Amino acid sequence: MSKFVYVTYIQTTPEKLWEALIKPEFTKQYWVGVSQISDWKVGSSWKLEFSDGRVADTGEVLEIDPPRHLVVSWQNEFRLDLKEEGHSRATFDIERTGDLVKLTVTHEIDREGSKLIEAVSGGWPAILSGLKTLLETGKPLQGWPS
DSSP, rough: EEHHHHHHHHSSSSSHHHHHHHHHHHHHTTTOOEEEEEOOOOEEEEEOOTSOOOEEEEEEEEEEETTTEEEEEEEEEEEEHHHHHOOOOEEEEEEEEEEEEEEEEEEEESSOOHHHHHHHHHHHHHHHHHHHHHHHHHHOOOOOOO
């Protein structure tokens, strides 16, 4: 098993964080133009789509409990070496902590030494920093890492 866990605290409400996680108009702002698309029901398909229409990742909604908990299966679609690893699992847990909201993102796969987990461990911190900045300032993070 390979796993990446990231925890951040955001000055927002669980409801606003939930919307930012699932609505394409928000994800485009903090995820470098990528939209997260689904009808957000258990068993529904889910995808991340680049602004030019290419599909980055796909999967299925496995668990959903707004605005507290979301689990999706995750398959990379644009890098063959990552796609060959199969489906991983991304879990988003949201809990109020005083005036803040704690967001825990866990991304895991049943494979030792996963290249996918190595890749997302570099991506998630930048994406979630963008999410935090957007929710706390109302403006997207500038100077996105390349």
